[in-house]
Structures are given as C-alpha cells and as structure tokens.
Amino acid sequence: AQSVTQLGSHVSVSEGALVLLRCNYSSSVPPYLFWYVQYPNQGLQLLLKYTTGATLVKGINGFEAEFKKSETSFHLTKPSAHMSDAAEYFCAVSEGTGGFKTIFGAGTRLFVKA
Amino acid sequence: NAGVTQTPKFRVLKTGQSMTLLCAQDMNHEYMYWYRQDPGMGLRLIHYSVGEGTTAKGEVPDGYNVSRLKKQNFLLGLESAAPSQTSVYFCASSYPGQGSFQETQYFGPGTRLLVL
Numbered sequence: 566a567q568s569v570t571q572l573g574s575h576v577s578v579s580e581g582a583l584v585l586l587r588c589n590y591s592s593s594v595p596p597y598l599f600w601y602v603q604y605p606n607q608g609l610q611l612l613l614k615y616t617t618g619a620t621l622v623k624g625i626n627g628f629e630a631e632f633k634k635s636e637t638s639f640h641l642t643k644p645s646a647h648m649s650d651a652a653e654y655f656c657a658v659s660e661g662t663g664g665f666k667t668i669f670g671a672g673t674r675l676f677v678k679a
Numbered sequence: 680n681a682g683v684t685q686t687p688k689f690r691v692l693k694t695g696q697s698m699t700l701l702c703a704q705d706m707n708h709e710y711m712y713w714y715r716q717d718p719g720m721g722l723r724l725i726h727y728s729v730g731e732g733t734t735a736k737g738e739v740p741d742g743y744n745v746s747r748l749k750k751q752n753f754l755l756g757l758e759s760a761a762p763s764q765t766s767v768y769f770c771a772s773s774y775p776g777q778g779s780f781q782e783t784q785y786f787g788p789g790t791r792l793l794v795l
Contacts, residue, residue, distance in 0.1 A: 599783075606789075607789070609784075610786065664773045665737060667724075
C-alpha cells in the first residue's frame with residue numbers, strides 16, 4: 566500500500582531564506598508524485614508533479630522538487646522565500662490512473678517571517 | 680471558466696439533520712471527488728465518480744451518500760449528521776489525459792460544516 570509522510574507539520578523561514586519541505590513516500594510501483602498548495606480559505610492547487618522522465622521538476626512560483634527513488638523522497642524547495650509563500654503544502658502520491666488512487670500527506674504549514 | 684464551485688460555503692447543522700453539498704465543474708471533466716480535510720490528517724477521499732451515473736466509495740464513505748446524475752455535478756449527502764462529520768469538505772475534478780497516466784485534480788474552495 567502506498568503512503569506519504571511529510572516531515573514537520575510547521576516550518577518557519579525568514580523572507581529570502583531557502584524553503585525546504587520534506588516528503589517521503591512508499592509505493593509498490595513507480596509512483597506519480599505531486600505537491601499541492603493551499604492558501605487560507607481556498608482549495609488546493611497544483612504546484613508541480615512528477616510522472617516520468619526528468620527527476621527534477623519545476624513548478625509555479627519558483628518551486629521545484631526532485632524525485633529520488635533511492636531515498637523514496639520528493640522534497641520541495643525554493644531558493645528564496647517570499648511572504649506570499651505562506652500557506653499549507655501537501656505532498657501526494659498515486660500508484661495508478663485516476664485521482665481516487667491518490668494519497669495525500671498530512672500537510673506542512675509554511676510560515677514566512679519578515 | 681468558473682472551474683470547480685461548491686455550495687454552500689459554510690453551514691451549521693444540528694445532530695441528526697440532513698443536508699446536501701453541491702459541486703459543479705465547467706471543465707468537462709470525467710472524474711469527480713469528494714474529500715474531507717481535518718487538522719493533521721490531510722485530505723481523505725469520501726466518494727468519487729468516474730463518469731455520469733457512476734459512483735464509488737473512497738477511504739471514509741460511512742455516513743455519506745453521493746449522486747452524479749449530470750456530468751458537471753456531484754452531490755454529497757449527509758442523511759443524519761453527526762459531530763464527527765464537522766470538517767471542511769472539498770470537491771475536485773480531473774480529466775484522464777490522453778496518453779497521460781495521471782491527471783491533475785482541480786479543487787473547489789471548500790465547504791465548512793459544523794455539526795452541533
């Protein structure tokens with residue numbers, strides 16, 4: 566069975582600092598991996614996704630993530646945090662066709678200090 | 680395009696009352712989903728639909744029913760609300776892309792439900 570673990574329910578960084586949100590997964594087949602972002606009182610929106618091919622995936626708003634099969638990780642990074650990045654971030658894994666096979670992590674809330 | 684919309688945005692129910700949450704999408708997506716979001720637990724799938732007239736159970740279906748009579752609408756019903764159903768409910772939709780093994784889910788803004 567697949568699972569997703571996000572390390573740290575809360576992460577705080579200073580504006581301009583590196584953002585690193587950690588995600589580890591388990592899957593019995595080559596997974597499809599996602600990061601979604603949720604701003605206050607809004608639904609989730611896709612930041613980036615990995616399906617096949619290049620393991621470094623670039624998303625919106627300057628975020629990127631690298632699929633590391635040997636470490637079963639898909640960590641999300643951004644070189645320089647902006648106040649507008651404050652939100653909750655969800656990592657998700659899927660083993661098959663259809664969103665009904667997608668499992669979401671518990672989420673990491675990112676705080677950005679001025 | 681409005682994307683995915685949800686009605687209502689917020690509702691307070693008493694234990695035992697019933698209600699229906701409405702989800703509508705204008706992207707002609709085949710798949711639709713209902714999730715609940717609880718603190719520290721991420722999103723959990725309640726029910727989903729892979730097409731008009733078809734529905735299936737997700738991870739936490741007990742106490743909920745759904746219907747998809749039209750492709751663009753997906754209704755979530757609570758027949759007899761319980762305090763444990765206090766949550767934020769999200770609807771999502773997706774389209775299985777041609778040649779693409781996985782598709783992106785598009786989420787609505789959510790419905791906050793409080794059951795007293």
